[in-house]
Every structure is written in structure tokens, then in C-alpha cells.
Amino acid sequence: MWLQRAVRLSPRPRGFHLVTAEVLEALPELGEISVGVLHLLIQHTSASLALSENASPEVRRDFEAWFDQAVPEGARYWTHTLEGEDDMPAHVKAALLGPSLTLPLRDGRPALGTWQGIYLCEHRDRGGPRSLIATTWGETGG
Amino acid sequence: MWLQRAVRLSPRPRGFHLVTAEVLEALPELGEISVGVLHLLIQHTSASLALSENASPEVRRDFEAWFDQAVPEGARYWTHTLEGEDDMPAHVKAALLGPSLTLPLRDGRPALGTWQGIYLCEHRDRGGPRSLIATTWGETGG
Amino acid sequence: MWLQRAVRLSPRPRGFHLVTAEVLEALPELGEISVGVLHLLIQHTSASLALSENASPEVRRDFEAWFDQAVPEGARYWTHTLEGEDDMPAHVKAALLGPSLTLPLRDGRPALGTWQGIYLCEHRDRGGPRSLIATTWGETGG
Numbered sequence: 001m002w003l004q005r006a007v008r009l010s011p012r013p014r015g016f017h018l019v020t021a022e023v024l025e026a027l028p029e030l031g032e033i034s035v036g037v038l039h040l041l042i043q044h045t046s047a048s049l050a051l052s053e054n055a056s057p058e059v060r061r062d063f064e065a066w067f068d069q070a071v072p073e074g075a076r077y078w079t080h081t082l083e084g085e086d087d088m089p090a091h092v093k094a095a096l097l098g099p100s101l102t103l104p105l106r107d108g109r110p111a112l113g114t115w116q117g118i119y120l121c122e123h124r125d126r127g128g129p130r131s132l133i134a135t136t137w138g139e140t141g142g
Numbered sequence: 143m144w145l146q147r148a149v150r151l152s153p154r155p156r157g158f159h160l161v162t163a164e165v166l167e168a169l170p171e172l173g174e175i176s177v178g179v180l181h182l183l184i185q186h187t188s189a190s191l192a193l194s195e196n197a198s199p200e201v202r203r204d205f206e207a208w209f210d211q212a213v214p215e216g217a218r219y220w221t222h223t224l225e226g227e228d229d230m231p232a233h234v235k236a237a238l239l240g241p242s243l244t245l246p247l248r249d250g251r252p253a254l255g256t257w258q259g260i261y262l263c264e265h266r267d268r269g270g271p272r273s274l275i276a277t278t279w280g281e282t283g284g
Numbered sequence: 285m286w287l288q289r290a291v292r293l294s295p296r297p298r299g300f301h302l303v304t305a306e307v308l309e310a311l312p313e314l315g316e317i318s319v320g321v322l323h324l325l326i327q328h329t330s331a332s333l334a335l336s337e338n339a340s341p342e343v344r345r346d347f348e349a350w351f352d353q354a355v356p357e358g359a360r361y362w363t364h365t366l367e368g369e370d371d372m373p374a375h376v377k378a379a380l381l382g383p384s385l386t387l388p389l390r391d392g393r394p395a396l397g398t399w400q401g402i403y404l405c406e407h408r409d410r411g412g413p414r415s416l417i418a419t420t421w422g423e424t425g426g
Contacts, residue, residue, distance in 0.1 A: 043397030113185030255327030
């Protein structure tokens with residue numbers, strides 16, 4: 001069984017956002033898969049996906065704090081500055097975290113750890129809605 | 143052919159550890175796959191998986207040194223500190239390296255480069271045993 | 285349908301290089317796949333693959349600038365220095381960006397965003413040709 005679908009995430013402000021529920025609600029057919037894989041690609045170069053702690057808002061705020069100091073705006077080495085101060089740091093942050101997640105499916109849902117959730121990492125000040133391509137393959141029934 | 147199995151890695155101290163043999167020994171059925179894929183997900187948010195140099199212990203020690211200075215404990219920007227000084231840096235390190243590996247299989251084993259090995263990156267002082275979900279799909283026979 | 289093939293990328297100087305066309309031209313059979321996945325693994329520990337902005341050479345130059353200052357040669361914490369000053373930083377950079385890409389296929393080609401392209405990230409001064417393993421699986425016809 002194959003399923004491929006575009007999923008549009010509503011706009012978020014710059015920062016790290018838990019989107020596990022929003023993503024899974026867009027993919028009700030996952031419930032039919034006994035063993036398989038879910039792949040998510042974000043079709044942008046200034047936002048990324050990650051898997052991290054799903055409970056504390058402080059963790060997500062600290063992610064933003066670390067990335068902002070590690071990949072600073074206004075650094076002397078940036079030359080690609082025409083699209084705004086937040087643009088080039090956003091490309092680097094997005095590449096560090098990566099544009100995709102590959103998740104095992106078992107009994108109709110991602111086999112995540114207890115504390116794992118899907119983050120949308122929005123690296124632009126005003127990134128707008130973000131498009132994902134969700135691709136699923138696996139065995140149905142049981 | 144699909145195979146999905148939990149693999150439990152024995153506890154390691156904080157640092158970068160070569161676990162290629164431990165992982166593959168837990169998955170003897172890979173030998174039946176002529177062409178396919180092995181996906182590994184670590185079900186934790188303070189440890190990660192990576193593919194890097196499989197020979198020198200110095201390389202793994204230098205990884206720890208770099209990550210410790212790049213994502214320092216005790217930095218002024220951390221607010222999520224209740225679970226210990228090593229906790230929030232562990233989440234960031236884990237996200238930078240990523241929670242999963244996707245490896246091509248050919249003739250019954252991962253088609254890695256000569257110098258590539260699987261690292262368990264343990265970012266907590268005492269992380270305990272770590273759980274992986276190994277998922278394999280592909281064609282058997284030849 | 286499964287396809288697995290070695291793809292050899294011609295040598296590049298240290299830096300970030302757009303290789304989307306070179307990779308896809310080596311995989312003409314992708315055109316037969318209606319829905320599927322393309323996985324690319326670079327079989328090296330001092331070069332990596334990334335998906336980022338496909339238009340501006342400045343972006344690729346700024347990537348090199350950021351990584352060179354974030355993972356500096358000659359830092360006091362490196363102990364693995366026998367293979368050259370660029371070797372150990374190359375391992376860390378490669379692990380941060382990762383050795384593989386997993387891309388959804390739709391109607392015979394990767395379903396990338398408008399601005400996304402495949403980067404070969406060459407972290408050695410003289411890395412030579414780089415080997416990829418390309419693995420594709422999916423449904424044919426339409």
C-alpha cells in the first residue's frame with residue numbers, strides 16, 4: 001500500500017512548534033497499516049522538521065535560543081543578505097536540522113518514544129504556511 | 143518482505159560509541175535481503191544515531207569535545223534546567239545529529255563505505271539502555 | 285519496483301555544490317515511478333548531502349563560511365590531527381548535515397519544493413570523487 005499526500009501546515013511564528021497532532025490528523029489512512037514507514041518532507045529551505053521532547057514549552061524556547069546564538073543574524077560572514085537578516089541563518093538552521101523525518105509505523109501509528117513529538121522548526125520571522133509531502137508505504141491488515 | 147523489531151542497546155557512558163556490530167547482530171534476517179533498506183529510529187530525545195568514522199577512538203572523543211563546547215552546559219540561555227545540566231544540551235545535540243539512520247541494503251548487509259560505522263551518540267551522563275526500532279523492507283532471494 | 289545503483293560524483297573543491305542534475309541524470313529509471321522514494325547515501329565520513337536553496341551561489345558560499353567558523357580547524361580540542369587539519373572538522377560537519385537524503389517521488393521525479401536542490405557538501409580540501417548509493421522503490425505505471 002502506498003499513500004502520498006500534500007499536507008499544509010498553518011503559519012507559525014518563528015520558533016519551534018509541536019505539530020504531531022496536526023500532521024497525524026491529516027493522514028487518517030495510517031490506521032490501516034500494520035507495519036510500514038511514514039516519510040515527511042518539508043518543501044522549503046528555511047524551515048525544518050525534527051523529533052524532540054513533546055512536553056515542555058521551555059524545551060522548544062531553549063531550542064530557539066540556542067539556534068539564534070549559534071547561527072546569528074548580522075554576522076560578518078553573511079553575504080546573502082538581500083532577502084532579510086533572518087534568511088541566510090534560516091537556511092543554515094534548516095540544513096542542520098534537516099528537511100525530512102522517516103518514522104516507523106506499527107499497528108497504525110508512528111512507533112515513537114514516549115517523549116518524542118514532531119517539531120515544525122520555523123526559522124523565518126514570517127514563514128507563512130508550510131507544505132509537507134507525506135509518503136507512506138507498508139503492509140495493511142493484521 | 144518486512145521486518146520490524148525493537149533492539150535494546152546496552153547502557154553507555156556519555157560520549158560517542160561504535161555500535162555497528164551490536165545492531166547488526168540483533169538483525170540476522172538482513173542476510174536474506176538482496177536489495178532493500180534498513181531504517182533505525184532511536185526512541186529518545188537525548189541520544190542520537192550517526193554514521194561516521196569507524197576506526198579511530200580519537201575521532202569519537204573529538205566528537206564529544208566539539209559538541210560539548212558547541213552546546214555548553216550552564217549557558218545563560220537555558221531555561222529548562224530542572225532535569226539536570228546535561229538535559230537541555232542533550233536535546234539540542236540529539237536534534238543536530240538526528241534520531242534515525244536510513245541505510246541501503248545490498249546482498250544481505252548495509253552498503254556502507256569502508257570507513258563508515260554506526261554511532262550511538264549518548265548525550266546524557268547516565269542515559270541508561272536505549273531503545274531502537276529497526277524496520278527493514280526489500281526483496282529476498284537473488 | 286526496486287533499483288539500486290552506485291553513482292560517482294566527480295571531484296569538487298571544498299565547499300557546497302549543487303548536484304541535483306548530476307544525480308538525476310544518473311537515474312533515468314526514476315521516470316517510470318508514479319509514486320515512490322529515492323534514497324541517497326554518501327559512502328564517506330568527510331562529505332555529506334543536504335537539501336537547500338538552489339539558486340544563489342552566495343548561499344552556498346555562506347554555508348561554507350558558517351561551517352568553517354562553527355567547526356574550526358586548529359582548535360585546541362582536536363586530538364585526531366594526523367590526517368590533516370581539515371580531517372576532523374570534516375567528520376563533524378558531515379555528521380551535522382548527515383550522510384543521506386530520502387526524497388519522495390511523484391510522477392517520475394523528486395517532489396521537491398521550488399527552491400530545493402541537492403547539495404554535495406565537500407568538507408575536505410581534496411576529497412576526490414565521491415560515491416553515492418542510490419536506492420529507489422515504488423510503484424510504476426499510472
